[in-house]
Amino acid sequence: MDTPDGTPDSDASDGPQPRPQSLMLAFFGNHVLEGDGDVCVYSGSIIDVLGRVGVGEQAVRSTLTRMVNRGLLRRRREGRKMYFGLTPQASRVLWDGRTRIWKQGAVNDDWDGTWTLLGFSLPDSWKRQRHDLRSRLTWSGFGALYSGLWIAPGNVDIAAAVAELGLTDHVKIFHARADVATDIELMIRDTWDLEGIAARYVTFDKRWTAVLGSGVGSGDDPIGTRLRLVSEWLWTIRTDPRLPARHLPPEWPARPAEETFRRVAELTAAPARRTAGELLDTVPPLR
Template sequence: MSVEGALRPQSLMLTFLGDQVLGRDVCVYSGSVIDVFARVGIGEQATRSTLSRMVGRGLLRRQREGRRMYFGLTERSAAVLRDGERRIWHTGAVNRHWDGTWTLLGFSLPESWQRQRHDLRSRLTWSGFGPLFNGLWIAPGEVDVSSLVAELGLSAHVKVFRAHADAGTDIGAMIGETWELAELADRYEAFVRRWQPWESRSPQDADDALPLRLRAQAEWLRIIRGDPRLPVKHLPDGWPAQRAEHTFRAVHERLTPLAEAAAERLLDLVPVRDDQA
């Protein structure tokens, strides 16, 4: 199987676990993971290292069964995966129902707080915000950032407001100045070019359907998590998100029967035991 586009092993791992483990109270054998990941070009050592790092970061739990080691989700990773599931299947890539509300976040940090400033900006970007001005960021809709700000320890330095634009504001121009629309559009268009052929194709090896679907889902999640879901009526004509979403759903639907059959053959799963962390 050959599909373009580099993905971090941890991103693939989370997608794989969300697909096969989330909500099922099971753990998956490390050898099964190694087999699936080898089919997307990730070697055994890189897969084992990813599993170990994710255990160390509290994203995975180990469970030994005889001589085999199995891996399952923690509360932290399950929360991350539920958010990804919501973004893929419920929120979607196109914001057609925006009510005109914006969330404004202003911050003022000491000059010496370079790390804190970098962390805040990174998390705001991940949450759909863009820099309206230096120290003032904006996102469409009502975005709850209270936990994000508290986690970074910046509650005393951040102020959050809900607002509507004045009637004379050129929202389309503001969006174009605040977000890198051309870059985001390129990502959607590249996804369509890469995956549209699979709307009418099946892999030659039926077992490749599982890693192929895994890769499509991980790539799609990476794109939509980087999309602030700006109101579609203020985006350029021919905005490619809807076309890309159609491609993703069509490919996912086509591959799913084969992928589920492959999972039955390739994956060794055991029930979660409460006596192991």
């Protein structure tokens, strides 16, 4: 299943294998959105940075072209050089991801007891629309309570995403509380793959705790380290609906994993920013 940015889900137990587009968006999120937010980056700079995380030049070039065609990036030519910047659509995707990472966090200690329910009925021939809707719902924290009825903890504003997909007339959204007769913990276990979600956090924590032990921050490639960090964290949290902590198993691994993520992020932030300033060739967009 894909995220709104087109990044594939993976069932590999040994960690994420993000596609170049996922890494590309993480790159722009780290070094464009968090900076000026409105600059274009030379393709050679992008090739250099993504090469540090194992993406070859041809894969970078084809990904840039594909993302332009999908309306996620825009081009600007300066002489013989081609520069790429974010479109409004890509900026929205990245701001959403930024909110998930830095503002919401991975642990939901503040649940107010409410649920958002979304029911839909689509024609059998609308396979792509059904796939897109389910992908967007998964990214927004929903799980399938029944085949056409999805549920998410809290008051989730999903109407705009549904409208963007052109499915408003086929969807009904409700906000409610569970009756006392409902076993919430059983419902959660039946609706979401808790073991799979937990395994992602355990894998992430183990890998990046080892990186911390090897002296992260003192290495010579902070920009590559931070790109891998953010990409892997997004892969880790993308299927986590931030279920209420009070209804999760004891010692839920999201908390220590997030602490590890934030420690590595803090250690790499300034070095990666300095390296980007030295490495990236950027220009303002055309008006």
